Structures are given as structure tokens and as C-alpha cells.
Amino acid sequence: MAIVLNCDDTASINLDDLTHSLKHDFVMRDEESLVQCAPLLRRLGNNKAFLSSYVASKLQTGTPVPRTLARFPEPSLELYSTNDFLVRAVFWFPPSQFPLSRRWQANSLSYLTAHDHEHSFLTIGYWGPGYVTHLYEYDPVSVMGVAGEHVELTKCASQSISEGKMMIYQESSDVHIQSHPSEFSITLNVALKSRRFAKPQTIFDLDTGAITSSVTSEKPYFDTLFRIARHLPSTSMVSAVEQLAQTHPEPDVRMGAWRHLADSDPSNIECYLRSLAAIGTPEARSVVSELLSQAEEAHR
Numbered sequence: 001m002a003i004v005l006n007c008d009d010t011a012s013i014n015l016d017d018l019t020h021s022l023k024h025d026f027v028m029r030d031e032e033s034l035v036q037c038a039p040l041l042r043r044l045g046n047n048k049a050f051l052s053s054y055v056a057s058k059l060q061t062g063t064p065v066p067r068t069l070a071r072f073p074e075p076s077l078e079l080y081s082t083n084d085f086l087v088r089a090v091f092w093f094p095p096s097q098f099p100l101s102r103r104w105q106a107n108s109l110s111y112l113t114a115h116d117h118e119h120s121f122l123t124i125g126y127w128g129p130g131y132v133t134h135l136y137e138y139d140p141v142s143v144m145g146v147a148g149e150h151v152e153l154t155k156c157a158s159q160s161i162s163e164g165k166m167m168i169y170q171e172s173s174d175v176h177i178q179s180h181p182s183e184f185s186i187t188l189n190v191a192l193k194s195r196r197f198a199k200p201q202t203i204f205d206l207d208t209g210a211i212t213s214s215v216t217s218e219k220p221y222f223d224t225l226f227r228i229a230r231h232l233p234s235t236s237m238v239s240a241v242e243q244l245a246q247t248h249p250e251p252d253v254r255m256g257a258w259r260h261l262a263d264s265d266p267s268n269i270e271c272y273l274r275s276l277a278a279i280g281t282p283e284a285r286s287v288v289s290e291l292l293s294q295a296e297e298a299h300r
């Protein structure tokens, strides 16, 4: 469940103070470390000048913005990053302030769409009235994360991330749907890099309780590699795909790997069909039926 934190600390620090302390005074690996460093983020949140200076320095030097936030859909700036955590500022625009080229974001993952996050993070309302977030939770251990899968979502209290309000979103288990902010707002985040679950970020249909899609699935990437691998066959390619099929955390990637092997080596198809069926997802069962039909057709 998302954790709401209360901290009335009125001291103020700068970004370097925060990042130096996070690096040297904390072990940033779980939600407990986010709870412990919350007073520091509150102090940075009290500094209403640092972000303006940061943005001005980027404009002045023309330094390109790091692209490591590719998986974070809201307009954001990465302020600092290590192997263990990152600090970022996230900008929340009311739809009337979206440039025409980004109007699609009014109904994108950032807003009005129920989604979880791949990483746990601590957030604080830094500027403006903030957004209202409607929270749900589920047990990620019992969920594979494939499209069409039903998930038991439990409704939790809605929260408003106003200035100074702090909350921790827990990896995978917290689902939320954001309302548009009434005015431009900013939140500051400390996000963990370490993960407990290997689930991709997921979108949910609250009406049906089903997973709509995985935002950050690695399936498209591996499907492309499978298509290339078909043209470059070798024994080492087969063993590499077999290893992927046995070990990748995403069922859809394992399914693609077993299917690739079944297509490449029809003499072993029974073994591959058993492995496909063992994945247990509706799509994997449908692939098994399709491959069985193809095999029957070939024998006629």
C-alpha cells in the first residue's frame, strides 16, 4: 500500500546536500530506506530556488538532458543518478497548457490511466496544487503481468500530492490513476534502482479488473531478436534461446523463445509444446493450439 509520510521539517538544503547524504549515509535498497531519507527530501522540497537554478544552468550550458528516464512517461528531469537511486523532478501540466504536439499526453499513462510502477519511489509535492491520485493495490507475487490476466485490485484512499505532502509508491503493488492538476505543479522523487519483482510496468482496466498491456515489456525487443535469429541459425543461437526460454522473468518473452525454438526445430516440437503449455497464460495456450494445427496440417 502507498505510504503517506508526515514531516514538518522546515530546514532547507540544496541538491548536493541531498545527493551526498543519500550516497554516503544511506543504503538505498528498499522502502525502509525511502522512509528514512524522507526528511532530507522534505528539506530539499523547502528550497524553492534550487530547481530554478538547475534549469537555468541547463539552459545556459545547453547540456543535453540524460535519457535514462525513458521509461518514466511524465515530463521530468533527472537531477542525479547512481547505481542505487535517482533523484528527479516531475512536471505536471494541466491539459490546457500542453503544447499541441503533446496533447496526446492528456490521456496517456501519466493521467486518467490506471498503472503501476517498476520501481519504488518517494515523492513530495514541491510546487503548485499538485495532482490527486486514486490508489489501488494488488499482490504482485500472484500476478504474471500478461495482457488479459485478471488482477484482484483493492481500492485504497485517494491522495492529493499538495506542497510538502510525501508518499511512497511501492514497486508493482501500488496502482494509481491520476487526475489532471488544476495548475502547473512539480513533484520531486527519490526512486530506487533495485527491484524485488521482475514485472514490467503494467496498465489496468478498472472496469474489468484485467491487465490491458505491459508498458515496459521486453517482448518487442526479444521478438525482433528472434526474427533476426531465424536468419542466422547456429547451435550457440539455439542454446542461447533455450536459456532465455527457461530463465526470463516475463512469460511473454519465454513464450516467444519457446515458439522460436518450435519453429526452428520441428523435430523437437513435442518438447517445446510441453514447455509452452507449462507457461499457463491464455496466449501461450493459443500458441500451442496453433502449432498443433500446423503440425497436423503438415502431416496430411
Ligand SMILES: [Fe+2]
Pocket: 115, 116, 117, 176
Ligand atoms: Fe504513475
